[in-house]
Amino acid sequence: MARKIVDEPSEDVVANAKRERAARRNPFARIALFIRQVIAELKKVVTPTRRELLNFTAVVLVFVVIMMAIVWGLDQLFSWLVLFVFGTPAG
Structure with missing residues (x-):
C-alpha cells in the first residue's frame, strides 16, 4: 500500500x-x-506499486466497460422508442 x-x-x-x-x-x-x-x-x-497500478488499471477498465454498456443500452432503447413513435422510414 x-x-x-x-x-x-x-x-x-x-x-x-x-x-x-x-x-x-x-x-x-x-x-x-x-x-x-x-x-x-x-x-x-x-x-504506486506494480500491484496497485494493475489494480487501478483494472478498476478503470471495468468502469469504462460498464459505462459503455449503459450508453449502448440507452442508445438502443431510445432508437427503438423513436422508431415506435415515428414509425419506420418510408423506403
Whole structure:
C-alpha cells in the first residue's frame, strides 16, 4: 500500500515564499523560486506499486466497460422508442 503523506506545503517552503514575496525579486528570481517549490512538491509524490497500478488499471477498465454498456443500452432503447413513435422510414 502506498504511504499516506499529508498534502501540505512544508513550513520552510511557505516561509521562503513569504520572504521572497516581501522582497519582490526580479522575474528570474521568482521563476527560480517557483521551480524550487515545484521540486519540493514533486519529492512528496509517491508512485504506486506494480500491484496497485494493475489494480487501478483494472478498476478503470471495468468502469469504462460498464459505462459503455449503459450508453449502448440507452442508445438502443431510445432508437427503438423513436422508431415506435415515428414509425419506420418510408423506403
